[in-house]
Amino acid sequence: METTDWKYAAAPESTDHIKLKNRYDLFINGEFVKPNSKKYFATINPATEEKLADVADANEKDVDLAVNAAKNAYDKVWKKMPAKERAKYIFRIARLMQERAREFSVIETMNGGKPIRESRDIDVPLAANHFFYYAGWADKLDYAFPNLSTGKAGKKPESLGVAGQIIPWNFPLLMAAWKIAPALATGNTVVLKPAETTPLTALKLAELIQESGLPDGVVNIITGFGKTGAALVNHPKVSKVAFTGSTDVGKLIQKSLAGTNKKITLELGGKAANIVFDDAPIDQAVEGIVNGIFFNQGHVCCAGSRLFVQENVADIVIAKLKQRLETLIVGNPLDKNTDIGAINSKEQLDKINSYIKIGIDEGAEIYQSKCSVPTKGFFCKPTLFLHTSQSHRIVQEEIFGPVLAIQTFRTIEEVIEKANNIPYGLSAGVWTDKGSKIFNLTTKLRAGVVWANTYNKFDPASPFGGYKESGFGREGGLHGLMPYLNL
Numbered sequence: 001m002e003t004t005d006w007k008y009a010a011a012p013e014s015t016d017h018i019k020l021k022n023r024y025d026l027f028i029n030g031e032f033v034k035p036n037s038k039k040y041f042a043t044i045n046p047a048t049e050e051k052l053a054d055v056a057d058a059n060e061k062d063v064d065l066a067v068n069a070a071k072n073a074y075d076k077v078w079k080k081m082p083a084k085e086r087a088k089y090i091f092r093i094a095r096l097m098q099e100r101a102r103e104f105s106v107i108e109t110m111n112g113g114k115p116i117r118e119s120r121d122i123d124v125p126l127a128a129n130h131f132f133y134y135a136g137w138a139d140k141l142d143y144a145f146p147n148l149s150t151g152k153a154g155k156k157p158e159s160l161g162v163a164g165q166i167i168p169w170n171f172p173l174l175m176a177a178w179k180i181a182p183a184l185a186t187g188n189t190v191v192l193k194p195a196e197t198t199p200l201t202a203l204k205l206a207e208l209i210q211e212s213g214l215p216d217g218v219v220n221i222i223t224g225f226g227k228t229g230a231a232l233v234n235h236p237k238v239s240k241v242a243f244t245g246s247t248d249v250g251k252l253i254q255k256s257l258a259g260t261n262k263k264i265t266l267e268l269g270g271k272a273a274n275i276v277f278d279d280a281p282i283d284q285a286v287e288g289i290v291n292g293i294f295f296n297q298g299h300v301c302c303a304g305s306r307l308f309v310q311e312n313v314a315d316i317v318i319a320k321l322k323q324r325l326e327t328l329i330v331g332n333p334l335d336k337n338t339d340i341g342a343i344n345s346k347e348q349l350d351k352i353n354s355y356i357k358i359g360i361d362e363g364a365e366i367y368q369s370k371c372s373v374p375t376k377g378f379f380c381k382p383t384l385f386l387h388t389s390q391s392h393r394i395v396q397e398e399i400f401g402p403v404l405a406i407q408t409f410r411t412i413e414e415v416i417e418k419a420n421n422i423p424y425g426l427s428a429g430v431w432t433d434k435g436s437k438i439f440n441l442t443t444k445l446r447a448g449v450v451w452a453n454t455y456n457k458f459d460p461a462s463p464f465g466g467y468k469e470s471g472f473g474r475e476g477g478l479h480g481l482m483p484y485l486n487l
């Protein structure tokens with residue numbers, strides 16, 4: 001039986017209860033308003049290529065309205081509100097999100113293409129947990145930072161004002177939570193722009209925020225393309241810019257903000273090394289490799305997209321990995337059995353396919369799962385490249401898809417050198433039985449996050465962010481509050 005064919009989908013999640021509007025307007029000052037641009041664009045389901053809704057395309061005037069609403073709410077309401085009162089609103093948002101978890105999960109999967117199992121078990125609960133976590137911080141910050149020169153309790157830290165936040169399409173709701181929750185907890189107001197291919201859960205969040213009774217203008221959600229994002233980050237009343245997305249756009253934003261004194265955090269691309277030593281628990285490591293690269297179709301900035309296997313266990317690891325590839329189900333993201341869903345857009349699929357061609361042209365050996373993939377929608381078979389080397393583009397450049405570049409190594413020094421010899425530095429994974437090796441590597445790998453004998457574990461309390469071209473600033477934990485505060 002072809003498990004990947006639509007008609008054999010074993011347990012598709014029902015979409016009957018999902019109520020989408022035909023048209024989504026901009027969420028500004030507590031209400032949905034028509035865009036001044038009068039323009040809308042279609043948002044689709046990448047697994048079926050069917051249109052789900054039309055979404056407003058905000059122009060500069062719309063951005064200006066949203067930022068002014070946020071500034072007004074900041075000056076008149078949010079800045080003055082006692083932290084413990086602000087916390088109540090953030091807790092309420094968290095609770096409402098939990099109550100609506102199923103609806104959010106299904107919409108996330110329909111609009112983004114990720115397996116329902118991931119939306120349901122990871123994205124949505126983790127998004128709610130970010131709101132819970134940061135709600136708890138809101139009233140803990142006053143006087144929490146001692147004056148360094150006197151050692152006495154310091155002043156209350158100050159919020160910055162309006163945060164302009166731009167997020168990508170790989171974890172649409174979770175990224176919205178990563179951005180909005182710490183901003184609100186620290187007393188800032190927000191204008192958030194979701195990615196153009198995945199606006200629907202952010203717009204659902206806007207409905208939820210409206211229902212929560214959060215004062216008007218504290219959170220504004222505007223949709224559009226890169227131009228809308230550029231207008232937002234460059235708006236003079238925006239005091240803080242938080243961006244997650246590609247390294248190229250991150251650099252553009254950084255350049256455009258030079259000299260403005262706006263605070264900025266950038267969480268950009270990655271090309272993580274997942275390193276397997278010969279003393280590692282091999283089966284566990286193989287699962288970690290699979291999770292590292294195929295989770296969310298590899299649309300993950302911290303994806304373990306470079307595998308380094310110690311030479312003496314390379315044959316066994318690769319044989320097991322190939323076997324495991326054949327068991328992965330690629331197909332309908334709404335099917336609870338699906339492991340690998342749809343690629344987020346045609347553009348992204350074309351990019352991944354062009355990298356697969358580059359890998360072949362560079363002389364690496366390709367191994368693809370023999371599974372079939374649906375003919376409609378955007379899908380890509382899980383792909384391995386063997387015998388790659390540091391000079392290959394598929395090793396140096398971020399593909400953002402289910403494509404793994406494999407190299408072997410002999411010594412720990414060699415693998416550290418190779419793992420670090422890359423423009424990025426977001427994350428890494430280490431698989432070994434020896435604690436001493438883990439300690440050694442966590443200090444030597446130039447990566448913001450290093451996972452040991454696990455991969456892709458996220459926790460709201462744990463800071464996340466990059467070195468080098470992966471960006472700067474941290475999100476998550478206490479560190480994630482700092483970029484929103486003046487101490």
Ligand code: ADP
Pocket residue numbers: 166167168169193194195196224225226227228229230231233244245246247249250252253
């Ligand atoms: P990807 O390559 O993963 O699509 P992008 O960096 O292009 O990532 O997009 C991430 C987010 O940045 C999206 O919300 C997108 O609309 C926005 N964006 C794109 N270009 C710009 C820009 N010049 N200024 C601000 N935001 C932008």
